Amino acid sequence: MSLNPRQYDVRELRRIADAPRDGADxxxxxxxxxxxxxxxxxxxxxxxxxxxxxxxxxxxRLSGDGDRSDAGDRPxxxxxxxxxxxxxxxxxxxxxxxDVGGHVxxxxxxxxYAELGWVDDDAVAALRRRLEGFDAPRYDRxxxxxxxxxxxxxxxxxxxxxxxx
Numbered sequence: 001m002s003l004n005p006r007q008y009d010v011r012e013l014r015r016i017a018d019a020p021r022d023g024a025d026x027x028x029x030x031x032x033x034x035x036x037x038x039x040x041x042x043x044x045x046x047x048x049x050x051x052x053x054x055x056x057x058x059x060x061r062l063s064g065d066g067d068r069s070d071a072g073d074r075p076x077x078x079x080x081x082x083x084x085x086x087x088x089x090x091x092x093x094x095x096x097x098x099d100v101g102g103h104v105x106x107x108x109x110x111x112x113y114a115e116l117g118w119v120d121d122d123a124v125a126a127l128r129r130r131l132e133g134f135d136a137p138r139y140d141r142x143x144x145x146x147x148x149x150x151x152x153x154x155x156x157x158x159x160x161x162x163x164x165x
Contacts, residue, residue, distance in 0.1 A: 074117035077155050080126045081162035089161060093154035094127065098134040101143050106131055109143055109151065118155050 080086065097106040110127055113119045119127070 075114075075120040075123075076118050077123045077159045078120040079123055079162070081158065083161050086158050086161035089154060089158045090127070090130065093151065093158070094130055095134055096150065096154075097143075097147075098131060099137050100139050100141060100147055102137040102140045103131055103134075105140075105143060109148075113151065113155065118152060 080090065094106070097109060101109065107128055110119065110124045110131075114121055114124045
């Protein structure tokens with residue numbers, strides 16, 4: 001006798017699905033504490049970006065530029081580079097910040113990055129002026145540590161635009 005899925009009683013299936021599942025010893029199973037990663041692509045992208053950051057920092061230290069002996073030291077971004085690549089990176093990064101956290105949180109994040117020594121105060125002032133050009137956020141949520149890692153990678157990318165020219 002075969003079972004026909006069209007003959008299932010949906011209410012009975014829902015009731016069974018909500019019932020606690022017992023293990024072989026009769027004790028209720030524990031739910032896993034870790035939620036499955038629903039967005040592996042995003043995690044892979046963040047991991048790749050962080051790897052890029054490390055490689056860029058290592059490259060700055062190993063290059064040994066005579067005119068810039070403090071390469072890789074803080075602040076990473078002392079001034080806004082005047083290049084199309086830097087403008088593109090700045091636009092992408094600030095757009096991300098505003099889209100995720102809104103204008104107020106983005107300004108606060110820039111101040112936080114200045115406190116950490118990632119960005120110089122003059123660069124923060126220039127970046128704050130550019131924030132107003134972005135539309136209202138889609139999400140408007142507090143920043144997570146992953147968002148700050150993305151910011152660090154973006155800051156190093158922008159700084160590398162200055163060292164490449």
